[in-house]
Amino acid sequence: MRLRTSLALVLALFAPSACDSEGSDNTDDTSIADTEVADTVLTDTAVTDTGSEETVPNTWGFPMRYPQEHTVSCSGRFGTEELEQLELDWICTFEYGGNSGHVYIQATPTACKVAMSATPVFGDAAGWIALDGAVSALPEATYDWGGNHHNDSLGFMFGDKSFRYYHSSFGYGWRKCQPMDCLQVNDGGGELVEDGCTADRTLPAVCRAIAADGTWDDMTDTFERCLGDPNNEGR
Structure with missing residues (x-):
């Protein structure tokens, strides 16, 4: 036990x-x-x-951003200059070859160059086109500041042609007085097919810059010839 x-x-x-x-x-x-x-x-x-970055609401369905400011630097005769520059984004009407829609291009400043003064270089650009409710990317989108006179332009490929938004009127000193207002069309080899930016403005367009707050001016065509435009004579 x-x-x-x-x-x-x-x-x-x-x-x-x-x-x-x-x-x-x-x-x-x-x-x-x-x-x-x-x-x-x-x-x-x-x-x-x-x-993901916040996008600007828009009726076309573009991936529209709020433009931000960048600081770029460049060297000139008087040393290095710094330039504060807003991203330049544009919405433009597009009427060509039976197509009717809108183009949206984003341009980001990546550098600057000095001639008479420092001007920004936009080495990073992207574009889209809205046609019949569908949005497609545009290859080879570009934005050119346009030198010291700031006669700027937008470019892109669509189909087998390249397009350029430019100006049909220049004032005193060969300076633009309003946003881009017309289209020039080149073939795939870069040869001019149709110049809609002559004094007759045969391919009119309306372009508006996107402000930092995501707004832009009305898309109504308010084109007027610049004061001092030599083509004003006899018109």
């Missing part, structure tokens, strides 16, 4: 220890599992949050 009692006591003493050991192991495993799950969630959240 004493031997059985001693054996029972020994078993009783070891039983709680075994339970504690198993309980401790289970807790550690759960802890490791929770940590691994938490790490995965954090990683997924970080990827999701590396985020």
